[in-house]
Amino acid sequence: SQTIHQWPATLVQPVGSPLSLECTVEGTSNPNLYWYRQAAGRGLQLLFYSVGIGQISSEVPQNLSASRPQDRQFILSSKKLLLSDSGFYLCAWSTPGTANQPQHFGDGTRLSIL
Amino acid sequence: GNSVTQMEGPVTLSEEAFLTINCTYTATGYPSLFWYVQYPGEGLQLLLKATKADDKGSNKGFEATYRKETTSFHLEKGSVQVSDSAVYFCALSDNDYKLSFGAGTTVTVRA
Numbered sequence: 001s002q003t004i005h006q007w008p009a010t011l012v013q014p015v016g017s018p019l020s021l022e023c024t025v026e027g028t029s030n031p032n033l034y035w036y037r038q039a040a041g042r043g044l045q046l047l048f049y050s051v052g053i054g055q056i057s058s059e060v061p062q063n064l065s066a067s068r069p070q071d072r073q074f075i076l077s078s079k080k081l082l083l084s085d086s087g088f089y090l091c092a093w094s095t096p097g098t099a100n101q102p103q104h105f106g107d108g109t110r111l112s113i114l
Numbered sequence: 115g116n117s118v119t120q121m122e123g124p125v126t127l128s129e130e131a132f133l134t135i136n137c138t139y140t141a142t143g144y145p146s147l148f149w150y151v152q153y154p155g156e157g158l159q160l161l162l163k164a165t166k167a168d169d170k171g172s173n174k175g176f177e178a179t180y181r182k183e184t185t186s187f188h189l190e191k192g193s194v195q196v197s198d199s200a201v202y203f204c205a206l207s208d209n210d211y212k213l214s215f216g217a218g219t220t221v222t223v224r225a
Contacts, residue, residue: 006157032211043217044158044203051211090157100146100165100207105157 002027006091006106014114019064019078021109023091026072031093033074034103035066038088050074051096086113116141116208120216127194127223135189135219137178137204145208147171147180147187152201152218161189161202194223 003026013019025031035047046059048066056066063082067075074091088110092103121136139145146165150158162171167182176191187204204216 034212044215046212049212092158094211099209099211101211102146102148102160102163102207103213104160105150108155108157110155 002031002093002104004091004093004104004106006089006109008109009107010110010112012112012114013081015083016080019076019081019085019111021076021089021091021111023074023076023106024072025074025093028072028093028095030071030096032096032101032103033068034092034094035074035076036090036092038090038108040087044090047076081113083113086111116145116206116210116214118204118206118214118216120202120204120219122217122219124220124222127221129195129223129225130193131223133189133191133194133198133221135202135204135221137187137189137216139185139187139204139206139214141185141206141208143208145206147178148205148207148213149176149178149187149189150203150205150215152203154200158203194221196223196225199223 006023034049036044050068090108091106094101094103117140119138148163149161151161152158162173164171164180170179178189201218201220203218205213
């Protein structure tokens, strides 16, 4: 069966520091991968998605970036964090090659910026 | 474009009460529809889905029927428990790899 792992679960970072959040999927090949942010009490905002290695689509211009160095690895990064980057970050995957598929989410990373 | 509208919360119920969360959608094609549940501090879990008109998705006592004529996918449960307290999201995918989510509805069930 497929599993998705995100880490760390929680992170406290100072303003201006760099960020690296990692997500890996097991049990499937070439999954579609997604990064979302959920601000406190708010809905989901799609940040990036990828349908293959090295292919990244950005949904919202900001100081975050994403990379997919391996088939089942998706990384969310920032060179300098802002206070507004605080939130709950969720990684998700879906079956490749077919539209209209459900997405399956990791447990999330709660990021607090001080 | 595609969009999903959910009833605003929060919704507070007593145990064993009937729950309905309304969801309507706008799509250009024939979308697949989903309900997700998010328990406190966790990621989203797929609760149920429907891929074509008149399909009924069901799981853990929850049901939702894909109504094309009313562009709706309302979530229902006949008798809620305290453990059903969570945020519920309606979502659609319309010939796309991406999902369009509603804003979420917070449900609190009191003993």
